[in-house]
Amino acid sequence: MHLIKLGGSVITDKSSEKTLRKGALYRLTKEIAASGEKVILIHGAGSFGHILAKEGKLNGGFQGEWQFEYFSKVQKDVRELNLYVLSALLDAGLRPVSLPPSMITIYKNGVMEHFVPDIFELYLELGMTPVSFGDVVLDKEKGFAICSGDHLMSALSSLKGIETAIFVTDVDGIYDRPPDEKGAKLMKEITPNSEIATKMLNEDVTGGMKEKIRHGLLIAENRVRVRVINGLVEGRLEKALKGEPVAGTEIRWSSHD
Ligand code: IP8
Numbered sequence: 001m002h003l004i005k006l007g008g009s010v011i012t013d014k015s016s017e018k019t020l021r022k023g024a025l026y027r028l029t030k031e032i033a034a035s036g037e038k039v040i041l042i043h044g045a046g047s048f049g050h051i052l053a054k055e056g057k058l059n060g061g062f063q064g065e066w067q068f069e070y071f072s073k074v075q076k077d078v079r080e081l082n083l084y085v086l087s088a089l090l091d092a093g094l095r096p097v098s099l100p101p102s103m104i105t106i107y108k109n110g111v112m113e114h115f116v117p118d119i120f121e122l123y124l125e126l127g128m129t130p131v132s133f134g135d136v137v138l139d140k141e142k143g144f145a146i147c148s149g150d151h152l153m154s155a156l157s158s159l160k161g162i163e164t165a166i167f168v169t170d171v172d173g174i175y176d177r178p179p180d181e182k183g184a185k186l187m188k189e190i191t192p193n194s195e196i197a198t199k200m201l202n203e204d205v206t207g208g209m210k211e212k213i214r215h216g217l218l219i220a221e222n223r224v225r226v227r228v229i230n231g232l233v234e235g236r237l238e239k240a241l242k243g244e245p246v247a248g249t250e251i252r253w254s255s256h257d
Pocket of ligand 1: 008043044045049050053074078134135136146147148149150
């Protein structure tokens with residue numbers, strides 16, 4: 001069984017509010033179906049969440065009642081994106097069930113305090129494909145918090161039987177500096193001791209590649225194989241799901257794993 005995160009940068013155009021990349025989304029869901037593998041699917045918020053979440057300063061928690069409108073709008077918009085993902089999965093012949101984080105998690109001071117992973121397991125046992133996504137959630141101390149898809153990936157990685165966690169992004173993997181910078185080198189492997197020279201341009205409220213590395217290492221600690229791959233290149237997700245080699249970065253707990 002595999003955990004997949006379809007990054008918001010792959011399934012949406014992050015520069016333009018609420019813009020779906022329908023072609024990429026439908027191709028990726030078909031690749032999941034074609035692999036024949038059992039998966040839990042997580043997706044990012046992309047331009048359905050990050051733009052307004054940043055404007056409403058939702059990541060910092062409650063500062064004033066003016067933020068409630070942003071909270072409600074972001075929650076509605078990420079659900080809209082989730083509906084597109086569910087439609088694409090159904091179209092690919094899968095049987096998705098949506099599990100919005102705001103209904104299954106409570107945060108305390110930015111940390112996930114309550115989480116119900118059992119519900120994912122039970123739906124999997126039933127034969128369905130659980131789907132969750134980056135969302136705005138309740139925080140007992142800060143009022144509200146951002147629950148990122150990366151965080152859900154690490155929270156779910158302790159479930160029984162997870163072999164691989166695949167982060168599907170819009171670049172080939174993790175680079176030693178921003179990928180568009182001259183001389184940027186794709187890192188084949190990252191361990192806790194790797195010198196990550198990436199300055200990680202950070203437009204995301206939940207921290208872009210830096211968070212991916214942090215959660216990736218937490219997942220690898222559970223002895224789950226972690227791969228970061230490019231979802232814009234046809235066939236890579238399907239191959240990664242079948243355990244075949246593809247260009248990308250592997251995050252390992254130690255280089256001897
Ligand atoms: O796209 C962020 O989740 P991510 C969720 O997985 C919101 O980082 C609402 C911005």
